[in-house]
Amino acid sequence: MNESPVAASQQKEIWGSDAIAAMLRALDIPYLALNPGASYRGLHDSIVNYLGNERPQMLLCLHEESAVAIAHGYARAAGRMMGVVLHSNVGLMHGTMAIFNAWCDRVPMLILGATGPWDAAKRRPWIDWLHTASDQGALVRDYTKWDNQPASVPAAYEALLRAAQIANTAPRGPTYVNLDAALQEQNIGPLPALPEVSRFRAPPSVLPEKNSLQKAASLLSAAKTPVILAGRCSRSEIAWKNRVALAEKLNAKVMTDLKAGAAFPTDHPLHATPPATFLTDEGKKLLREADVVLSLEWIDTAGTLKQAWGDAPVGAKVILVSPDAHSHRGWSMDHQGLPPADIYMMCEPDAVLPLLLDEVRPRTATVPVQRDFSSAKDEVLSIRALANAFNEAAANLDVAIARLPLGWNGAYRHFRHPLDYLGADGGGGVGAGPGLVVGTALALKGTPRIAAGILGDCDFLMGVTALWTAAHYRIACLFLVANNRSYYNDELHQERVAKERARPVENKWIGQRIDLPDIDLAMMARAQGAVGIGPVTKVTELRTSLEKAIETVKGGSVCVVDVRVLPGYDTNMSGATPPARR
Ligand SMILES: Cc1ncc(C[n+]2csc(CCOP(=O)(O)OP(=O)(O)O)c2C)c(N)n1
Ligand SMILES: [Mg+2]
Numbered sequence: 138m139n140e141s142p143v144a145a146s147q148q149k150e151i152w153g154s155d156a157i158a159a160m161l162r163a164l165d166i167p168y169l170a171l172n173p174g175a176s177y178r179g180l181h182d183s184i185v186n187y188l189g190n191e192r193p194q195m196l197l198c199l200h201e202e203s204a205v206a207i208a209h210g211y212a213r214a215a216g217r218m219m220g221v222v223l224h225s226n227v228g229l230m231h232g233t234m235a236i237f238n239a240w241c242d243r244v245p246m247l248i249l250g251a252t253g254p255w256d257a258a259k260r261r262p263w264i265d266w267l268h269t270a271s272d273q274g275a276l277v278r279d280y281t282k283w284d285n286q287p288a289s290v291p292a293a294y295e296a297l298l299r300a301a302q303i304a305n306t307a308p309r310g311p312t313y314v315n316l317d318a319a320l321q322e323q324n325i326g327p328l329p330a331l332p333e334v335s336r337f338r339a340p341p342s343v344l345p346e347k348n349s350l351q352k353a354a355s356l357l358s359a360a361k362t363p364v365i366l367a368g369r370c371s372r373s374e375i376a377w378k379n380r381v382a383l384a385e386k387l388n389a390k391v392m393t394d395l396k397a398g399a400a401f402p403t404d405h406p407l408h409a410t411p412p413a414t415f416l417t418d419e420g421k422k423l424l425r426e427a428d429v430v431l432s433l434e435w436i437d438t439a440g441t442l443k444q445a446w447g448d449a450p451v452g453a454k455v456i457l458v459s460p461d462a463h464s465h466r467g468w469s470m471d472h473q474g475l476p477p478a479d480i481y482m483m484c485e486p487d488a489v490l491p492l493l494l495d496e497v498r499p500r501t502a503t504v505p506v507q508r509d510f511s512s513a514k515d516e517v518l519s520i521r522a523l524a525n526a527f528n529e530a531a532a533n534l535d536v537a538i539a540r541l542p543l544g545w546n547g548a549y550r551h552f553r554h555p556l557d558y559l560g561a562d563g564g565g566g567v568g569a570g571p572g573l574v575v576g577t578a579l580a581l582k583g584t585p586r587i588a589a590g591i592l593g594d595c596d597f598l599m600g601v602t603a604l605w606t607a608a609h610y611r612i613a614c615l616f617l618v619a620n621n622r623s624y625y626n627d628e629l630h631q632e633r634v635a636k637e638r639a640r641p642v643e644n645k646w647i648g649q650r651i652d653l654p655d656i657d658l659a660m661m662a663r664a665q666g667a668v669g670i671g672p673v674t675k676v677t678e679l680r681t682s683l684e685k686a687i688e689t690v691k692g693g694s695v696c697v698v699d700v701r702v703l704p705g706y707d708t709n710m711s712g713a714t715p716p717a718r719r
Pocket of ligand 2 (some may be wrong): 279622624
């Protein structure tokens with residue numbers, strides 16, 4: 138998968154960007170996803186000719202939005218961050234939505250940018266002026282954890298160390314370092330000594346204070362109907378086992394969230410209701426009956442409690458385990474509502490759970506019967522039919538699902554391992570899907586697990602050029618497009634508005650439907666070097682198409698299956714109260 142440069146002759150002179158490249162290697166950044174630009178031509182040269190395009194290796198992307206989405210997907214699956222390089226203000230502007238997604242998903246990422254030359258006397262006429270902004274970081278400051286524009290090589294070393302440290306400190310997130318073109322292109326003489334990276338690492342997780350831990354343990358041990366909300370979490374197998382052990386010791390029911398990666402085996406008898414984006418009626422009932430709720434980094438604790446109790450005071454004691462408020466600021470409301478917390482441990486659940494597990498007393502209760510996700514026979518080509526056929530075709534495979542379509546019902550497929558499902562897009566920015574799948578596949582490259590995404594057609598179309606990057610670098614992955622030829626989620630919104638206003642519901646498709654001409658998604662895949670299958674229009678064709686696709690991906694290729702599903706959702710995306718708006 139390498140793009141190997143010819144070896145450069147003996148390096149007599151060292152440039153500012155060589156030092157920055159050396160620092161990236163010292164930080165162990167494995168890849169840099171990028172779209173090129175003159176503002177960082179110095180760094181580009183250093184990666185290729187000073188580092189030999191290794192550690193980090195460049196991944197050429199056709200759009201900055203996919204570069205960032207790939208880094209987002211990579212970090213989720215690999216549990217470590219990679220880098221992105223975005224050209225001046227324009228490349229950064231193209232990357233912003235994906236940065237917002239990564240920010241909301243609390244995913245670490247080192248974003249490098251460039252500007253200038255800041256020294257006006259060094260600027261080329263016109264273009265360097267266009268691509269110099271006096272506060273470029275301001276474009277992303279509200280949804281990055283930290284940004285900086287270093288003015289010298291030693292300052293750049295420190296900025297990169299700090300950016301990496303902050304990005305990797307919980308709550309994690311993207312950081313942005315903007316490299317002045319003149320600094321990159323400065324001849325600096327000998328390489329300034331690199332700092333010792335191990336002395337600047339992110340700190341270990343914060344442990345809870347004893348008193349809170351004991352109080353939480355006694356509340357949980359004495360609870361009659363405890364419920365655990367298992368939200369954002371790491372891909373650690375040990376942490377997964379700790380969650381299972383805690384739920385079993387407490388005999389507590391567990392809920393998980395389709396907005397976050399797999400957190401608990403969905404086929405465990407204590408997993409109470411299929412994971413969902415908005416609470417299901419079953420979930421609401423379960424919560425209303427709870428006397429103690431343990432919220433483990435649940436994405437929207439306040440909103441979830443509100444769905445259960447409405448405007449009445451929350452009837453359960455709430456134990457909140459989340460460091461997230463460290464990232465809560467004024468611009469974005471992605472912090473969600475303010476939940477009540479009778480006990481508040483501002484720590485990562487992974488750090489709290491082993492301690493809580495020791496501290497709680499076993500609680501006996503009747504173990505519920507294991508949930509059955511088995512489904513009826515499908516007669517029409519719906520998302521459910523696609524799910525069932527995929528489950529059968531991939532029955533003996535380890536799959537990492539990096540994206541699911543909006544119409545997915547959490548009961549369609551079980552998650553039994555932390556890598557079985559990686560979560561949604563974080564910030565609700567459509568178009569992330571393809572990049573998330575490619576980034577996941579990059580992280581899993583060389584392992585037996587197959588990276589796959591089941592994507593809405595519009596999510597696929599908006600980010601489709603990420604497929605070329607996957608094909609070019611032989612990053613095998615599978616795309617199943619739940620193609621309803623519509624921005625269907627918004628048809629549902631128009632339907633709701635029409636009903637409210639007593640207007641013709643049959644007009645809901647106008648300005649939403651994508652046909653006449655139909656887009657040939659398989660052809661779009663083939664155009665980028667992937668294998669394209671479909672359109673699949675009959676339930677009876679599904680199984681063989683999916684088997685063929687899986688074999689193709691096992692053989693190392695990128696494969697897309699265009700599955701023409703009937704418009705329609707089998708989820709509460711269409712009927713949550715208060716109305717769901719995305
Ligand atoms: C960047 C962006 N543009 C628009 C939206 C509004 N939006 C939310 S869901 C959706 C429809 C997505 O269509 P598709 O991926 O085909 O899924 P479907 O709703 O058809 O199942 C749109 C346009 C958004 N969330 N993000
Ligand atoms: Mg659609």
